[in-house]
Amino acid sequence: MNILTVKDLNKTYSGQFAPAIKNITLAIKKGEIFGLVGESGSGKTTLLRIIAGLEDADSGSVRLLKESITGPSQNLVPGHTHIRLVHQNFNLQPNISIRQNILYSLKGYDLQYQLDRLDKMIDLCDLSALQHKLPRQLSGGEMQRVALARALADEPMLLLLDEPFSNVDIIRRQELKHEVSDIIRKSGTTAIFVTHDTTEALTLSDTIGVMRDGSLIQIGTPHHIYNHPATSYVARFFGNANIISIIKLQPYLRIKQQASLFNKQDVVCIRAESIQICQEAEADLTGKLKKVYYLGMYELWDVQIARNISLQLLHFQKTPPPEKLFLKIVWEQVHVFQ
Numbered sequence: 001m002n003i004l005t006v007k008d009l010n011k012t013y014s015g016q017f018a019p020a021i022k023n024i025t026l027a028i029k030k031g032e033i034f035g036l037v038g039e040s041g042s043g044k045t046t047l048l049r050i051i052a053g054l055e056d057a058d059s060g061s062v063r064l065l066k067e068s069i070t071g072p073s074q075n076l077v078p079g080h081t082h083i084r085l086v087h088q089n090f091n092l093q094p095n096i097s098i099r100q101n102i103l104y105s106l107k108g109y110d111l112q113y114q115l116d117r118l119d120k121m122i123d124l125c126d127l128s129a130l131q132h133k134l135p136r137q138l139s140g141g142e143m144q145r146v147a148l149a150r151a152l153a154d155e156p157m158l159l160l161l162d163e164p165f166s167n168v169d170i171i172r173r174q175e176l177k178h179e180v181s182d183i184i185r186k187s188g189t190t191a192i193f194v195t196h197d198t199t200e201a202l203t204l205s206d207t208i209g210v211m212r213d214g215s216l217i218q219i220g221t222p223h224h225i226y227n228h229p230a231t232s233y234v235a236r237f238f239g240n241a242n243i244i245s246i247i248k249l250q251p252y253l254r255i256k257q258q259a260s261l262f263n264k265q266d267v268v269c270i271r272a273e274s275i276q277i278c279q280e281a282e283a284d285l286t287g288k289l290k291k292v293y294y295l296g297m298y299e300l301w302d303v304q305i306a307r308n309i310s311l312q313l314l315h316f317q318k319t320p321p322p323e324k325l326f327l328k329i330v331w332e333q334v335h336v337f338q
């Protein structure tokens, strides 16, 4: 069942020439975690705010189940009671305790429901040791858990998170990502989170939407987006990708039949991890090491195949490179762009 349906959404801010978002169509199922990724300025926040009812669209529609979500021009109080947006700066009330902060978002409900939900949120977000503290006594990661508890308190249908980890230091971020995703999954809430971090999107999402210049250029599971990118842009955005045409590569292949698996005009994506160093007898290509990028756990090697062709591969062993490199391509992992 789709909780959210977005159809042909467009928006150009007044005074701007280029649209912030163009013809966005997407559907999100109940319980799904949807990661919206894209470079800065690609339109992620604009889309999120229109979905939240905090920004007007020029055209198109947003529906939460069957209900139409409209922007501030049509509502006295912008936003929607069943949609919660968690801001980058958490927006906690500074002078009241964590417990009161959570209760604040439950005001207006029956007292028993307020107390039940407060207990559930303190438990779900692991806040019992922090509940009597003030927001300023908490770390960024702890504040994020409180913001989440507040947002989830009255069981919203849709949770929206805009760059949820951007205000948390890098050491704590890794841990917090998993905590937040566990909390959302345990609560069963449908969520959209905006990020420009592709690893975050791959790790935490059920579905990823990739935005570029206001358009949603690909939607798919993390596995599909990584292994079957729609364009060379998506391929490069999600990791080290060698984008090359078969016609350019073919003259340098030692076993020419390999190229017959493809059309000459095909442009392919060979992930850096799909190129392996091997013995001469099994090699598809030979090359010379041009440059080494040290990345801690592994190295990224730039290998020159011909004057105008170089390929990147990952190297995990700490052995010195030989003079001549023999390379094998894992052909099953090569993706052909349509």
Ligand SMILES: Nc1ncnc2c1ncn2[C@@H]1O[C@H](COP(=O)(O)OP(=O)(O)OP(=O)(O)O)[C@@H](O)[C@H]1O
Pocket (backbone or CB within 6 Å): 013, 014, 016, 019, 020, 038, 039, 040, 041, 042, 043, 044, 045, 046, 047, 196
């Ligand atoms: N209030 C506004 N008025 C005018 N232009 C705006 C406004 N908000 C955003 N824009 C423009 O709309 C485009 C999309 O912006 P948006 O903030 O949605 O992108 P984003 O992908 O969320 O970027 P970031 O990752 O930097 O937050 C950008 O070109 C931006 O400059």
